[in-house]
Structure formats: C-alpha cells, structure tokens
Amino acid sequence: FGIKARTNADVFYDWFNNIQESIGLVVPGRGVIGANINAAAAELKGFEIQATVIPVDGIEMGLNYAYEEGQFTMFNNPAANPHDQSGLPFRFLPRDKGTIDVRYHVPIDESLGDLVVGMTASLQTKVHVAPDIEPNGDIAGYGLLNFNVDWNNITGRPIDLSFFMTNATDTVYRIANASAYYQVGFVPVTYGEPQMWGFRLKYRFGPGLDPGL
Numbered sequence: 710f711g712i713k714a715r716t717n718a719d720v721f722y723d724w725f726n727n728i729q730e731s732i733g734l735v736v737p738g739r740g741v742i743g744a745n746i747n748a749a750a751a752e753l754k755g756f757e758i759q760a761t762v763i764p765v766d767g768i769e770m771g772l773n774y775a776y777e778e779g780q781f782t783m784f785n786n787p788a789a790n791p792h793d794q795s796g797l798p799f800r801f802l803p804r805d806k807g808t809i810d811v812r813y814h815v816p817i818d819e820s821l822g823d824l825v826v827g828m829t830a831s832l833q834t835k836v837h838v839a840p841d842i843e844p845n846g847d848i849a850g851y852g853l854l855n856f857n858v859d860w861n862n863i864t865g866r867p868i869d870l871s872f873f874m875t876n877a878t879d880t881v882y883r884i885a886n887a888s889a890y891y892q893v894g895f896v897p898v899t900y901g902e903p904q905m906w907g908f909r910l911k912y913r914f915g916p917g918l919d920p921g922l
Contacts, residue, residue, distance in 0.1 A: 714760065748784060754777070757776075784797055789840065808829060827858070832850070
C-alpha cells in the first residue's frame, strides 16, 4: 500500500527481592524522620508496544503504549497499620500509559526551511504512590494535550523558531504525594504544571555552518 511503518513490542515478567523502600517513622523527641528499609519483594508483568506510521508523505504518526501490573508479594512496613502490606500495588506503576504523536510537515518551498506542526496526547490511569493504604495514596489518572509549531532552517539559515503549548486543556492533575498521613495526619501533594505557552528562538553556529546573516 506504500505505507511506511515500524513496530517494536516486548512482554516481560519481573520479580524482585529485598526492595529498598522509603518510609516515614515517628521518633520520640525528633518527630518524623525518613528511613530506607529492605523489607519488600514484588512481581511485575506486562507488555509494551511502540509504533511509527507514515501513511502519506509529510505526515508522521507515533504510538507508545504500556500495560503493566505489579504488587508487593511481601512488604513489612513498620510505619503502616497493619505492618504487613503484602498485596499492596507496586508504587508509581500505572496500569495503562500511552502517548499518540502526530507531526505534519507543511509543504513549503525548501528555500524557506522546514515547517512542522505537531500534537502529542498522553494518558495514564491511576497510580499508587504511598508505601501503605492511606487517604490520597493513589494519584488519579489524567490526560494531557500538547501542541508545537517548529520552523527550522528559516530561509536556509541556521535559525530555528518554535511555538509551544503544553497542557492545552489546562488540566488540573497531581504528580506526587509525600506519604505521611499516619505520621503527621495530612498528605502534602504536588500538582503538575498548568497550561503554558511560549516561543523559542535558536541560532546555531560552528564549523561548517553558514551564519546566513
């Protein structure tokens, strides 16, 4: 059909022993301190796929997707209640995570440079981040949409100009928690960046480059 495509895929099953985990411990007279413990074992399994397709000249489409499952088969956490946290979901491991990337090369005269319009959409399901079961121990799934316009080698010169917009839908989402609910009674959280946009201008110089000025 004249369509160019490339695909990579893999399936995995991993198991780990003596996993080091960071926890918070309450020490009389000192408050909450951080501690690293070797107290866990876990199993992970899943598959990943990467694909690139060029359906017609000037359009590139990319797909990255991962399906992953994981849980602690043993986890003795002295800071949790109960201490035995076996069966807890593996931390920082969303079950589904993927991105779709589309790039369109605008057909302009080669003497004017290379003009590319791009879009990237990403999505991930919820992920467990706490070393135990606690309020806000999961980060909810979220999706992001980014856009960019790149004009490279402007009029044949080593000058690039680009426009970008990240989180175009201004989605409110969490990216991290400081798991300390059972130690201090609340959970500090970190949110992702809001919608941002701007321009970048780059001038390349060095041996073999025509300054073009």
